[in-house]
Amino acid sequence: AAKQRTEGPVVYDPAMDKSSAKSLSLLTELRNAAEGNQFRLHVQPKISLASGQVVGMEALVRWVHPERGNVFPDEFIPFAEQTGFIRILTRWVMERSAELCRELAGRGHHLKVSVNLSTRDLLDQDLPAKFADLLSRHKLGPGSFCLEITESAIMDDPVRAQQTLERLSAMGLDLSIDDFGTGYSSLAYLKRLPVNELKIDKSFVLNMEHDEGDTKIVRSTIDLGHNMGLRVVAEGIESEAVWRLLADLGCDQGQGYFMSRPIPADQLVPWLEKWQA
Numbered sequence: 001a002a003k004q005r006t007e008g009p010v011v012y013d014p015a016m017d018k019s020s021a022k023s024l025s026l027l028t029e030l031r032n033a034a035e036g037n038q039f040r041l042h043v044q045p046k047i048s049l050a051s052g053q054v055v056g057m058e059a060l061v062r063w064v065h066p067e068r069g070n071v072f073p074d075e076f077i078p079f080a081e082q083t084g085f086i087r088i089l090t091r092w093v094m095e096r097s098a099e100l101c102r103e104l105a106g107r108g109h110h111l112k113v114s115v116n117l118s119t120r121d122l123l124d125q126d127l128p129a130k131f132a133d134l135l136s137r138h139k140l141g142p143g144s145f146c147l148e149i150t151e152s153a154i155m156d157d158p159v160r161a162q163q164t165l166e167r168l169s170a171m172g173l174d175l176s177i178d179d180f181g182t183g184y185s186s187l188a189y190l191k192r193l194p195v196n197e198l199k200i201d202k203s204f205v206l207n208m209e210h211d212e213g214d215t216k217i218v219r220s221t222i223d224l225g226h227n228m229g230l231r232v233v234a235e236g237i238e239s240e241a242v243w244r245l246l247a248d249l250g251c252d253q254g255q256g257y258f259m260s261r262p263i264p265a266d267q268l269v270p271w272l273e274k275w276q277a
């Protein structure tokens, strides 16, 4: 029987079988969502912890379902990955992110946009060509994009994933290891892949001012990243105390509810103006 959660609508259930009627209808719904403009781009600002300056933003997708309302990514991304629909979604996020970057640049805001990639994206041999086409159509430099990759995305087919990542890196796009510290062999990937950034998972950051163990892990991760010449970013900063602690530890950048929740892309310019004031 399907597992029921107590809060909110259950769209994706890991127990769902690929061939079940329920998952077929979800796939249909995702396709309709793409055609019916039900996806929205949200962005969360990325901030330099030393200066408070906004340096970038992470693109996070939202699905506004006509009946169910807001469906969060954790409820449909795993399913989208399983079915391959993720490639359509990633292309949509890439396109919207490029448009936003261009628009912001026109207003004098030069922000790097971070896009999340999944396993299926990394197995797509055409991904580097898709990025090249995107950059040229929107007249953007490769430095406009950072690609966030999780260890699980690399693990499926490490050889092919590495080839794709090397090609993207050679084009000048930044690569980031997302959710760092939550996998089993993050260190091996750090050694092998051409990464520029390491992103400390929010599970270590959320309560770090009250948890000595978390602080030690975060401190060591920052040192590790810096020793390897990488930029270190912390996600899940929910208080000023945590910001201060991270800044003292030398963490380069941060994201979190303390600065801003993810906001609709069209609200970014007003947010930036308020932040800078």
Ligand code: C2E
Residues within 6 Å of the ligand: 044, 059, 060, 061, 072, 073, 074, 077, 090, 093, 116, 117, 118, 148, 178, 179, 202, 235, 236, 237, 238, 255, 256, 257, 258, 262
């Ligand atoms: P992620 O890439 O690790 O994204 C960070 C998540 O942490 C986001 O959740 C963000 O809203 C949340 N977050 C940010 N600051 C804070 C904070 O201070 N406190 C707390 N408690 N949470 C914070 P979101 O937007 O629900 O996304 C969840 C996951 O879904 C993402 O995790 C990512 O893995 C996936 N996802 C979202 N958008 C996309 C997308 O366009 N493509 C792909 N492939 N995956 C996506």
Ligand code: CA
Residues within 6 Å of the ligand: 058, 116, 148, 178
């Ligand atoms: Ca991410």
Ligand code: CA
Residues within 6 Å of the ligand: 178, 179, 199, 201, 202, 235
């Ligand atoms: Ca993350």
Ligand code: CA
Residues within 6 Å of the ligand: 179
């Ligand atoms: Ca995550």
